[in-house]
Amino acid sequence: MALIEVQNITKIFGSAPKKQLAKVKEGMGKEQLLAETGHTLGLHDVSLSIEKGEIFVIMGLSGSGKSTLIRHFNRLIDPTDGHILVDGVDVMGFSIKELEEFRRHRMSMVFQRFGLMPHRTVLKNVAYGLEVQGKAKAEREKVAREWIDTVGLSGFEEQYPSQLSGGMQQRVGLARALATDADILLMDEAFSALDPLIRSQMQDQLVELQEKLHKTIVFITHDLDEALRIGDKIAILKDGVLSQVGTPPEILLEPADDYVRAFVRDVNRARVLTVGTVMQPPVxxxxxxxxxxxxxxxxRYDEDFGYVVENKEYRGVVTQEALEEEIAKPGDSPSLYTFADDSNAVELECTLEAALPATLEAECPVAVVDEDGHLKGVLSAEGMGSVLISPDGDKFDQGEKDVSEGGAKKDKPILKEAS
Structure with a gap:
């Protein structure tokens, strides 16, 4: 079960939203509803599943409903219709007291304009959520100092927000949200007020922190590059309606409609897609x-090259020509494991842009290995080009022959080993 389930959320703004709900359910759109009733349709029948430990990005242009949606999660806004479940519990059923406890312990929020209290030092700003939770002063200051160090602000504990740069202020906001140890972090356009370089650094830091903390992060942005850079999943909204939900590769390579297609048209795929997205099984x-x-x-299989593996570990690639030359030499032949050439392997999480030089220089598809050195697939210049150039991102299929001591041959569909 997903940690957060958004079930058919509809939000209508106006004096009598419940009265207009039937019209929306019957198909009345945003513009018609406003013209005929004076009510604004913020969200229409939005459903999402957010898994524990993932960065889930909700994106869209101004007026798409993304900020409206995230404010439903902690009930800063209540829906006109629908439900939000956290760990299977409907947030809409909380009493005021239960909602206060939920906000204090389960969800923290990082705001676009930092939301820091100007009369409090960095230390006291970071410790504020713990103070609200009722923690003793010594404990909350100890935890606050640890998080200040984590976000790289050691030495600034006694500074005030006005003495910090925008990027440093946002780090304080992030530390404050993390200090409460809430397992869900809501980030509403958290980096959009920052200069491009600082914004990029904050994106990197968020990803690095997430690798250690495994929080569930719901991140709002209007910037597709940012969404693709940090998101495990991305939901794209248009005029309060959900256009598509998918992983960054799915959004890029399989846009659901013309709106999403227009969004991704100018994205540099080579900088976003990883080798693991487009690799194929070794022949x-x-x-x-x-x-x-x-x-x-x-x-026997009429193959010019093969990929040598020892107990799943990649040892290198060999060619018929190189084997023929070596075998023809006098004396015993060396072990294939030591003879194979492993100089051109690329890592699974490497971007296509970073892998391009090795791929173009190699005479055969380049081996793709994971962090343990296991062979996961191969990457060819042709396969890379089919994704980078093709308008719909279609990949071509390729089988695999597995040659072991028994000489068995197996045919596998593309990308099966990557799963």
Missing amino acids: MRITHDNMEKALADMR
């Missing part, structure tokens, strides 16, 4: 260290 995988047998296998 031939060799899982033994016998050079003569490897050459015989490659001839």
Whole structure:
């Protein structure tokens, strides 16, 4: 079960929103509703599932309803219709006291304009949420100092917000939100007021922190590059209606409609897509260290090159020509594991832009390895080009031959090993 379930949320702003709900459910759009009733349709039948530990980005242009939606999560706004469940509990059913406890302990918020109290020092700003929770002064200051250090502001504890740059102020806001140890973090356009360079640094820091903390982060932005850079999942809103939900590669390569297609048209895919997104299975995988047998296998399957693996670990690539030359030399042939060339492998999380030089220089598709050195697939210049150039991002299919001691052949669909 997802940590947060948004179920058919509709929000109508105006003097009598409940009376207008039936018209919206019957299909009346935003412009017609405003013209005929004077009511504004903020959200219409929005449903989302947000998993624990992911960065879920909600994006759209001004007026799309993204900020309205996030304010439903902690009930700064109540819906006209629909429900929001957190751990299976309907937030809409909370009493005032229950809602206060929920806001203090389950959800923290980072605001666009920092939201710092100007009369409090950095230390006291960061400790504020703990103070609201009723923590003792010594405990809350200890925790606050730890988070100040985590966001890189050690030495600024006694400074006031006015003495800090915008980026430093936002770090204080982030530390304050994290200090409460809430498992859900709401970030509404949190970095949009920052200069581009500082914004980029804050995005990097958020991703680095998330790798350690595994919070559930709901992040609002109007910037697609930002969404693609930090998001595990992205939801795109238009005029209060959900256009698409997907991973960054899904949004880029499989846009659901013309609105999303226009959004992603000018994105530099090479800087966003990772090698793991577009790699293919290796045509031939060799899982033994016998050079003569490897050459015989490659001839049998008419393959010019094969990828050598020892207990899942990638050892390198070999070619028919290199094997023939080595076997022809006098004396015993060396182990295939030591003979194979592993100089051109690229990492699974590497961007296509970073992997491009190695891919273009190689005579065969480049091996893709994970952090443990396991072979996960291969990347070819042709396969990369099909994603970077094709308007719909179609990938071409390719089978795989797995050559082990038994010489078995297996056909696998594209990207199956990546899962």
